[in-house]
Amino acid sequence: QIITLSASANKLKVGEQDSEECARLIMEKLDPDGLGYIELYDLEKLLVKPSSELMPIEMTTNGDEPSKPMVELNPLRRWYRHARYFLKDNWRRCWVMLLWLSICVGLFAWKFVQYRHRPVFQVMGYCVCVAKGGAETLKFNMALTLLPVCRNVITWLRSRTTAGRFVPFNDNLNFHKVIAVGISVGAGLHVVSHLACDFPRLLHATDDEYEPMKQFFGDVKPPNYWWFVKGTEGWTGLVMLVLMAIAFTLATGRFRNRTAWLPKPKKQDDNLPQHKKRDNLPGLLHRLTEYGSASRNRLTMLFYTLLNRFTGYNAFLYTHHLFV
Incomplete structure (x- = not known):
């Protein structure tokens, strides 16, 4: 029961058979005498100490402290062990993905x-x-x-x-x-x-x-x-492509959570010293520079306002209806 609750708290998927297997392995290591129970000290040692010190749990001769974990030196066996654990934990996802990929490849090839x-x-x-x-x-x-x-x-x-x-x-x-x-x-x-x-x-x-x-x-x-x-096929296909691009873009995490921001445009400070306002430039070049800076700030502010208004969860939800 503790294993099941711990797995649920950490959002891990552990079945009843897996939890029973883990409990059996723990009892084999912490209850070598077959008493049917373990001491509170052993349970605390299991829960508090890092997993690197307990997995795999190997008892020393006196049965008090675990020895160092065994490291598999053969890379093929190590890969096989990782692959086996991965398939055991994700076999449902694997067969669904394999079925989906097989259908897509089959349709394409056909x-x-x-x-x-x-x-x-x-x-x-x-x-x-x-x-x-x-x-x-x-x-x-x-x-x-x-x-x-x-x-x-x-x-x-x-x-x-x-x-x-x-x-x-x-x-x-x-x-x-x-x-x-x-x-x-x-x-x-x-x-x-x-x-x-x-x-x-x-x-x-x-x-x-x-x-x-x-x-x-x-x-x-x-x-x-x-x-x-x-033609009908041409313009309808382009419209569908544009609508899907809008829906896909606003569904990404940055736009859905409003984390894709442009930096706010900096306001010009009129109290700056004259030598920092580029007054030493010729008159025409100075005016062009100031006009370009102001236009850039206005354009940045426009983009900033549009992002603020047309992003977020509501934008994600409503643009997803374009799919229909």
């Missing part, structure tokens, strides 16, 4: 191979494969990102079902952030591949190369970039 065998590949090459693969992962993550923040659903699954034994529902916000990273990666692959590779290759394609593309872009070859941007 769309990549699909467009690899289409006529459009002859004109745009692997760029269109990467763009479509990124778009497929983007669609999946955009549909998934709201699920970890559905609190009623998460609470019901955690309290009414046995899924909590296998799924770390308490890490729902962290997984929501991981999905946001996946959205950023997918959007980056899709946008960069189109703008930097697909569209230039299509604009520079010959008439023979453009022939299979007429069913997608019309009989007349697009003349410039503006043709792609003014």
Whole structure:
């Protein structure tokens, strides 16, 4: 019970089986005679002394003081021990992350191979494969990102079902952030591949190369970039990109907690000595310098006011509704 309470106070996840195992190991070291109890002195020694002196607990011949901890010299065994403990403590997170990554990679590979065998590949090459693969992962993550923040659903699954034994529902916000990273990666692959590779290759394609593309872009070859941007797919995609950029930026810790501040502009002190006011400069240069300094202060004050007004939790909450 003490182990469970201590773990809860330190926000550690220790199951009943783990706590029983820890209690058994402690009793083996502090109760070598098998009395079934330990002295208060031993318990104080366990709780007060640093963990480096007690883990692993090795009793000396007189059974009073622990010896120095054993250090594993073999780096492979040391790595294996750390990996084993890590997997034992985080196996729920590991399998969820592995499943999510597998789905993303599978969707990307499926769309990549699909467009690899289409006529459009002859004109745009692997760029269109990467763009479509990124778009497929983007669609999946955009549909998934709201699920970890559905609190009623998460609470019901955690309290009414046995899924909590296998799924770390308490890490729902962290997984929501991981999905946001996946959205950023997918959007980056899709946008960069189109703008930097697909569209230039299509604009520079010959008439023979453009022939299979007429069913997608019309009989007349697009003349410039503006043709792609003014289309429905173009301007709606740019609007979505801007809205997501605003939502992602204001959701970061510095903006959400109002810790991303510009320094306040310094007010000019009229009581400064004349030689510190740059009066020794020529008249025109002096006026330009003073005008530039005042303009810089006004601009800094404007940014400072905007940050103060449009950051914080409310800004984070309302801009997140742009996702809908």
